[in-house]
Amino acid sequence: MKVVIPSEMSRMEKRTIQEGFLSEDLLMERAGLAVARGVLALSPFPSSVVAMVGKGNNGADAVVALRHLALKSIKTAAILLYPEGEHSKALSLALKRLSVAQGGRPDGILHFSPQTSIHKLRHASVIIDGILGTGFKGEPANEVLVAIETMNALHVPVLSVDIPTGLDGETGRGEKAVQANRTVTFAFPKWGLLVDPGCRYTGDLVVSDIGLYPSLSFPAPSRQLILPEDMATLLPKRPPSLHKGQAGHLLVWGGSDGKWGAPMLSGLGGQRAGAGLLTLLFPHTGPKTSFFPEQMIRSLPESFSEGLSAIFDNIDVVAMGPGLSPGSEELQISRYVLDEFSGPVVADAGIFDLYRNFPMSLVRSNGAPLILTPHPGEFARYLNLPVSTVLEHSTELLLEWSEKLSAIILLKGYRTIIAAPDGRMTVNMTGSPNMATAGSGDVLTGVISGLLAQGTSPYEAVILSAYLHGLAGAELAKSRSIGILARELADSVGLVLSAAATEMDQSVPHDPWGDILLTRPARPILPTTGGPYEKI
Ligand SMILES: NC(=O)C1=CN([C@@H]2O[C@H](COP(=O)(O)OP(=O)(O)OC[C@H]3O[C@@H](n4cnc5c(N)ncnc54)[C@H](OP(=O)(O)O)[C@@H]3O)[C@@H](O)[C@H]2O)[C@H](O)CC1
Numbered sequence: 001m002k003v004v005i006p007s008e009m010s011r012m013e014k015r016t017i018q019e020g021f022l023s024e025d026l027l028m029e030r031a032g033l034a035v036a037r038g039v040l041a042l043s044p045f046p047s048s049v050v051a052m053v054g055k056g057n058n059g060a061d062a063v064v065a066l067r068h069l070a071l072k073s074i075k076t077a078a079i080l081l082y083p084e085g086e087h088s089k090a091l092s093l094a095l096k097r098l099s100v101a102q103g104g105r106p107d108g109i110l111h112f113s114p115q116t117s118i119h120k121l122r123h124a125s126v127i128i129d130g131i132l133g134t135g136f137k138g139e140p141a142n143e144v145l146v147a148i149e150t151m152n153a154l155h156v157p158v159l160s161v162d163i164p165t166g167l168d169g170e171t172g173r174g175e176k177a178v179q180a181n182r183t184v185t186f187a188f189p190k191w192g193l194l195v196d197p198g199c200r201y202t203g204d205l206v207v208s209d210i211g212l213y214p215s216l217s218f219p220a221p222s223r224q225l226i227l228p229e230d231m232a233t234l235l236p237k238r239p240p241s242l243h244k245g246q247a248g249h250l251l252v253w254g255g256s257d258g259k260w261g262a263p264m265l266s267g268l269g270g271q272r273a274g275a276g277l278l279t280l281l282f283p284h285t286g287p288k289t290s291f292f293p294e295q296m297i298r299s300l301p302e303s304f305s306e307g308l309s310a311i312f313d314n315i316d317v318v319a320m321g322p323g324l325s326p327g328s329e330e331l332q333i334s335r336y337v338l339d340e341f342s343g344p345v346v347a348d349a350g351i352f353d354l355y356r357n358f359p360m361s362l363v364r365s366n367g368a369p370l371i372l373t374p375h376p377g378e379f380a381r382y383l384n385l386p387v388s389t390v391l392e393h394s395t396e397l398l399l400e401w402s403e404k405l406s407a408i409i410l411l412k413g414y415r416t417i418i419a420a421p422d423g424r425m426t427v428n429m430t431g432s433p434n435m436a437t438a439g440s441g442d443v444l445t446g447v448i449s450g451l452l453a454q455g456t457s458p459y460e461a462v463i464l465s466a467y468l469h470g471l472a473g474a475e476l477a478k479s480r481s482i483g484i485l486a487r488e489l490a491d492s493v494g495l496v497l498s499a500a501a502t503e504m505d506q507s508v509p510h511d512p513w514g515d516i517l518l519t520r521p522a523r524p525i526l527p528t529t530g531g532p533y534e535k536i
């Protein structure tokens with residue numbers, strides 16, 4: 001599904017109006033109706049609905065919604081943050097119409113003051129947040145901050161129009177934003193609503209079609225969200241005559257004393273994703289058998305400088321780094337893999353420590369595909385940045401470094417983000433807290449590599465793996481929400497992959513109006529920055 005940033009959305013809106021396809025008035029009418037439906041979904045029989053109204057069209061949408069509710073005999077009030085003289089034209093008109101629908105009630109349209117508005121707000125069944133939408137830039141001004149704090153301090157359900165006020169729709173940043181129970185966004189989800197920490201403020205997300213000009217001639221979507229319907233086209237094809245030699249040979253290189261399990265789990269992830277053959281490459285001091293009998297072991301010779309080509313000759317994909325401890329030999333082998341091996345390489349875990357003093361060297365001189373799969377702690381160490389910076393600026397950092405390294409980068413997290421050097425970005429919404437267990441990330445590295453081994457193209461393999469890996473965790477959570485093992489997660493990947501290939505329900509949930517409901521997270525948890533990732 002296409003995902004946009006606010007500036008892109010405003011351009012589309014302008015174009016729709018310029019082309020004479022729909023007027024601003026009609027677009028707003030549809031937006032306001034969608035918000036009114038959203039209010040009734042939160043509270044089917046509201047005693048009163050109050051909207052906090054800024055000066056622009058976000059506020060106008062909220063006022064249109066109030067009019068539709070007022071016409072259903074629901075008690076409504078618009079609380080204005082700015083004097084009439086500062087209102088947009090559309091907002092002024094929407095307020096005039098609201099006043100008619102309210103029968104000219106004097107307490108239907110009021111001015112905001114923290115002291116006098118609190119009573120109305122506290123007794124509302126739902127508060128509509130129409131303070132700022134896609135027009136928001138920088139940090140919320142003081143008067144907006146006061147309004148945000150007032151709303152967040154109350155225990156009244158909040159519905160945000162388009163974007164929770166204070167949230168940056170381009171990056172998902174927003175230290176002081178409205179904590180919404182539901183956000184009704186228009187036409188396409190905004191990137192900042194989906195990524196962490198923005199998703200924690202959004203609540204349930206409804207994407208409502210407001211009838212934009214069809215086939216807007218914008219470039220192919222640069223940002224997207226993976227939905228079940230995208231899966232079928234991405235899955236590797238397995239013809240009836242397939243034999244293991246055609247399903248790809250994956251080599252996982254990694255491990256060190258105390259960490260031999262990591263590459264084994266990556267191998268298992270690759271096998272559960274369908275790789276035909278799996279070899280683990282260990283130093284000569286490493287184990288000679290795997291925990292899993294289906295995995296072959298190859299030991300590096302004591303002096304390996306000449307023997308590397310024989311090892312990598314018949315390999316289709318290399319995954320390197322799980323459990324790896326950095327050293328000069330490791331640097332030498334990684335250089336061989338990056339520069340001489342011609343297939344795709346997936347680099348994880350120990351590789352980031354290996355290259356942390358010279359991050360710009362983690363590139364492939366032969367131009368073959370490179371995929372990096374750090375978690376925020378690894379990415380922060382690799383870039384020599386605080387973890388909090390990586391978490392706050394994940395969108396920008398991924399775009400910058402994926403271009404610099406000509407690599408696809410997948411940043412693991414509550415909402416995993418994937419960036420490609422050409423500027424494409426994908427956010428993944430599947431997952432479950434039961435995946436917070438050692439070896440989860442190793443399995444993901446394996447799943448990506450396993451799909452690559454079967455010929456899936458790199459970007460597609462990465463986004464599909466993120467989706468499947470999260471789905472596997474969510475499926476497991478149905479029977480066990482705590483205490484799962486990474487090997488069980490790998491098993492679950494195999495099951496969801498099989499189900500996806502055969503019988504998966506490929507429709508996106510939607511209500512009778514056609515509004516798409518994207519997520520129903522538990523009561524939002526406030527974001528954390530830094531800390532735990534530094535320890536792993
Ligand atoms: N997408 C669509 O097709 C449609 C969207 N609609 C709705 O319109 C809003 C966007 O409306 P817009 O008027 O462009 O912008 P806002 O309402 O979000 O913001 C209005 C003013 O807010 C001021 N501003 C900006 N940043 C801040 C800040 N940090 N603190 C305080 N105030 C801020 C700014 O005014 P200035 O005078 O300060 O420049 C903005 O002008 C969209 O979100 C949808 O809800 C249409 O209704 C239907 C079509």
Ligand SMILES: [K+]
Nearest residue numbers: 129132161163
């Ligand atoms: K808003």
